[in-house]
Amino acid sequence: MNDIAKHPLAMDGKDPSNLRGDPIDPERYYSRSFMEKEWQQLWTRIWHIAGREQQLAEPGDFIVHDFMKESVIVVKQTDGSLKGFYNVCIHRSQRLVWQDNSQKSFACPYHGWVWGLDGVLEDCPDRGDFPQGDPVGKLKLSKVRVQTWGGMVWYTMDDEGPDLLTYLAPTAELYKNHQFERTVRVNWLRVALNTNWKFWSDNFNESYHTRTVHPQVPPIIDQDHFTSRYEMFPMGHNRIIQMGRPSLRDRLPDGVPHPFDDALRAWDIDPDSYPDFETKAMQGWLDLKAAKKKLWKEKGFLHYEHLDDEELTESPFQVLFPNVAIAPGADSFLVWRWEPHPTDPEKCYFDQWTMAYPIEGQAEFVNRTAVNPLRLVEAELDFREYDNGAGVQEYSDQVxxxxxxLTAGQTAGWRSRGYRDPYFAAQETRVRRFHEVLNDYIAGNPPGR
Ligand SMILES: [Fe+2]
Known part of the structure; x- marks a missing residue:
């Protein structure tokens, strides 16, 4: 176990005695009634990501976020602030807009009511024809609450719940040394998949599967459960910190080029200067930290300015309950989000946003989770049907x-009469924790209220 101090709110995320031990009935992955409860009790109460702050540069810029059958608009105001509204004309319920854009107002296509950026009705035909009074200047679009964190715009449909930073706590504090708002989204991918959304909550809440499924990872991120740190936070967010060095248990055959050697060379360290693999992994990792601390400025890694020893090399991975994961590394900020299909519990949408820090003189960004190499410029949305892999072929060598x-086999297995309940390893404790927090929401008793 590494000896870096935990946040005071962190529970040991590898200790199942921190859990109640709720069973996880597989029906929750395909039942329509469970899906309906999730809408009523979960999705209408959490904070959602609408998009990135960069998408709302000028007054009138707006993001449309469709979520299940609901749709929300977040729009930049003339004073620079953000407001959020349900995407519906309150006159007769017509949807106002269908995609991100920039406008001076929102004109309803049905009866021509014109809503200002602030959500107040600016004009409508036959203003004098309303016995209950002229609606102009009086009626307002229905609001959602909007706040920002991490360079991202968030909203909630819940008027009563905690504010964003309380909801995310202690996430903002954990990453205060990072400069997420400086990153460039070099890949913006959305994929339609045939599985329940909770496949991803489960998958991202454990790294036990990495050796089996992602053999390219252990040589660069230590997968040993006894060298990683596991944390669970009261609001339902779970984190693992893995060491940014090769796993000693995953030694590559002699003579095979090692990706850690490239990491060392990038910081002017000679990988051949170590007597053996174990010394290279352990001493090289310390030398890498030292080199980064010494050379960051001259190499143009200005985003390293406030990073500490852990942040310079380690690999944090955090699930923000219930449907977002972030990997805030030293050089990139990776965000994944997974959302349910509007009507089918066995379908979902999966987003991958690859954010990179600009470095002077570098035109490209290389990362294992994205199609390589990527130009260091803002990407457009790339929407794909998974289609058994055929729709995303160029990602086939990626994590x-x-x-x-795995989604097809998991989706089939949840319906098998032969499967009852998981038999978790300690390092999978965060998966059951996720379901227990979900159960609290479904029961009408979410954390923090
Ligand atoms: Fe995985």
């Missing part, structure tokens, strides 16, 4: 593709 390939 995320390897997880997509």
């Amino acid at each position: 995320v593709f390897q997880d997509w390939q």
Whole structure:
């Protein structure tokens, strides 16, 4: 176990005695009635990501976020603030807009009512024809609450719940040294998949599957459960910190080029200067930290300015309950989000946003989770049908593709009479924790209220 101090709110995320031990009935992965409860008790109460702050640069810029059968608009105001509204004309219920855009107002296509950016009615035909009074200047679109964190715009449909930073706690504190708002989204991918959304909550809440599914990872991120740190936070967010060095248990055959050697060379360390693999992994990892601390400025890694020893090399991975995961590394900020299909519990949408820090003189970004190499410029939305892998062929050597390939077997297995309840390893404790927090929401008793 590494000796870096835990946050005071962190529970040991590898200790099942921190759990109640709720059973996980597989019906929750395909039942329509469970899906309906999730809408009523979960999705209408959590904070959702609408998009990135960069998408709302100018007054009138807006993001449309469709979630199940609901739709929300977040729009930049003339004073620079953000407001959020349900995407519906309150006159007669017509949807106002269908995609992100920039406008001076929202004109309803049905009866021509014109709503200002602030949600107040600016004009309508026959203003004098309302016995109950002229609606102009009086009626307002229905609001949702909007806040920002991590360079992202969030909203909630819940008027009563905690504010964003309380909901995310202590996430903002954990990553205060990072500069997420400086990143560039170099890949913006959305994939339609045939599995329940909770496949991803389960998958991202454990790294036990990594050796089996992602063999390219252990040589660069230590997968040993006894060297990683596991944390669970009261609001339902779970984190693992893995060491940014090769696993000693995953030694590559002699003579095979090692990716850690490239990491060392990038910081002017000679990988051949170590007597053996074990010394290279353990001393090289310390030397890498030292080199980064010494050379960050001259190499143009300005985003390293406030990073500490852990943040310079380690690999944090955090699930923000219930449907977002972040990997805030030293050089990239990776965000995944998974959302249910509007009507089918066995379908979902999966988003992968690859955010990179700009470095002077570098035109490309290389990352294992994205199609390589990527130009260091803002990407457009790339929407795909998974289609058994055929719709995303160029991702086939990537970590995320390897997880997509598990979805069909998992979705089938949940319906088998031969499967009852998971038999978890300690390092999978966060998966049951996720379901227990979900159960609390479904029971009308979410954390923090
Ligand atoms: Fe995975």
